[in-house]
Amino acid sequence: MTCLLAVALLMSVQSAHAEDGYDLWLRYRSLPATVLPAYRALARGVLAPAETATQRAARDELLRGLEGLLDQGPERLDAVKAGGAIVVGTPASSPDIATLKLPLEGLGREGYLIRSAKIDGHAAIVVAANDDIGTLYGVFHLLRLLQTTQLSQTLAVRERPDLQLRVLDHWDNLDRSVERGYAGQSLWDWQKLPDWLDPRYTDYARANASIGINGAVLNNVNASAQSLTPQYLAKAAALARVMRPYGIRIYLSARFSAPMEIGGLTTADPLDPQVRRWWRDKVSAIYRAIPDFGGLLVKANSEGQPGPQDYGRSHADGANMLADALAPHHGVVMWRAFVYAHEDAGDRAKQAYDEFVPLDGEFRRNVLLQVKNGPIDFQPREPFHPLFGAMPRTPLMMEFQITKEYLGFATHLVYLGPLYQETLRADTYAQGRGSTVARVIDGSLQQAGISGMAGVANVGSDRNWTGSQFDQANWYVFGRMAWNPMADARQVADDWVRMTFSNAPQVVQPVVSMMMRSREAAVDYMTPLGLAHLMGRGHHYGPAPWDAGSERPDWDPVYYHRADARGIGFDRTASGSNAVAQYAAPVARRFADLSQVPEQYLLWFHHLPWDYRMRSGQTLWAALVQRYGHGVDEVKAMRATWASLSGQIDPQRHDEVAAFLAIQQREAMWWRDACVAYFQSLSQRPLPPGEPAPSHPLSYYTSLSFPFAPGNTQ
Structure with a gap:
């Protein structure tokens, strides 16, 4: 009995210290003993104002972080009496910072400085900004330096965001389902709002502020008009109150036909005076409820959604109507450029360009076109969207997908x-060499007055927020790159691993290596050499390159790979759809020329025979099969690497990741076998030497169905 009691006690202690991922990268655990004495000397106390909600958020976060990281509770000083103080504030909120006369010009509201300084002759770390929100961002940066053991005695950090709007788009529905969501229900418990504010909302705001995200669209782009009713505006206003201290503005997706569905009008024509008046009144009501409301996101005339084209009007007509209603309140319209006509246009990749380029310069100043990173739909790999750089008189806002709709879900x-x-x-x-996509969206290439980046969120009600531990890194890197589009993905991964798992080199190096290779592995076992959209129709779970017969051809994988007995690939050169001509001439020439096109885009732009000779000397068929196998091998290697870290990462999270890697390896092999079996049925070529035959006949793979795959609410 005594032995059993001891075991039970031990298990309860272990359970109390188990980690489930809830803390995200804000995991303030004690730092290694090698740095603790020096860091404690640098951070003996905190002097920070707490008069406003944002000031309190900054002070509380700093105290929370220091207590956890330094294994002690630095007392808050009433004055700088000794070295080792952290002084936080603005010239208006802190006499000490005002006295230092720091170079805060050009930092705007959100920028900040982190400096080593002397105050009354004593060493101090100063976090200074022009505005409270800048100090909050600076505090999170200082804590990141501590967490990643990069704090030094000489600090000279100067930061400001390159993009103004850094927004998460939640594809969340009012029934708490999440379109393309793989982390449980919606974070927003609409039924209990506005009276019950789940503490998770504050932690969500903290996490976003820590990486510089300053906006959240609460509802799905396939919007319900009910989101704009007084009942739901009161709920959105309650969430806005939680987010406000963390610098996060609330946005809503608007259904274009709302004047008819909830307004009693007989039309939603954007040029109709009654419709325009309805939107002005509705927007004014929103601002009465949410004074700092950010604006509206709109999906129109795409995938069956209503829009201005229903009335013979243009996208500019629709966007400008809403922009005019928002302008007096300093709100913006984010008008999505993900559109394609119901009729088959021959090449879906061309449709957004064809619809929007003629409208360049016709949009109001407070309209951004929200453009997906590629011309199809968040594929494992696509070339950049040809709209970037093609509309010099219109601000373009990047839209990335953080949730992995086409990349294996969670x-x-x-x-x-x-x-x-x-x-x-x-x-x-x-505008010549150096006209990067980053320079297009940050406005520096075309001097746009407004800039932004949106990410389709991957958070939900799961305890670990994102459905898996490693999907947290995608939320994290999105925020870091929205702040600085030229941030290095490897360095960001290094920071995330150190903050999330461990600073130990024997953990950091292999895990960062896994992360950096993982996307290329997924491309190889899903859509190598420029293939795209081979996923099962609708749910997008698993391979279905044989899928055909939909209502419209461009919903089917066969539309995108065009494989037959002769070859494979989509000809987008002048001999085919000529989509390549939508790019600037130097880019178009490179993509169209078989001697220059990167092999990663080969079959995106070219239809080639199975025996086409690759630069390696292999046939296309052999290279394709090899790429599929390489993707599987990379997952096997990742799984072995993770297994080797047992004992160096807490058991709960290590076990979860290990289980998910086993799923990934099995499904990567499924992808490889199903695609190889199908393409071999067309090519009639033998498998290259050393390549194993698929585990099952093609009929097995084509017989599989997944009516309840998660995340598909359509």
């Missing part, structure tokens, strides 16, 4: 930092 380890970096650093040549 169970596949796919770090999206390399995908984001690949897109942002792509050169559009719109």
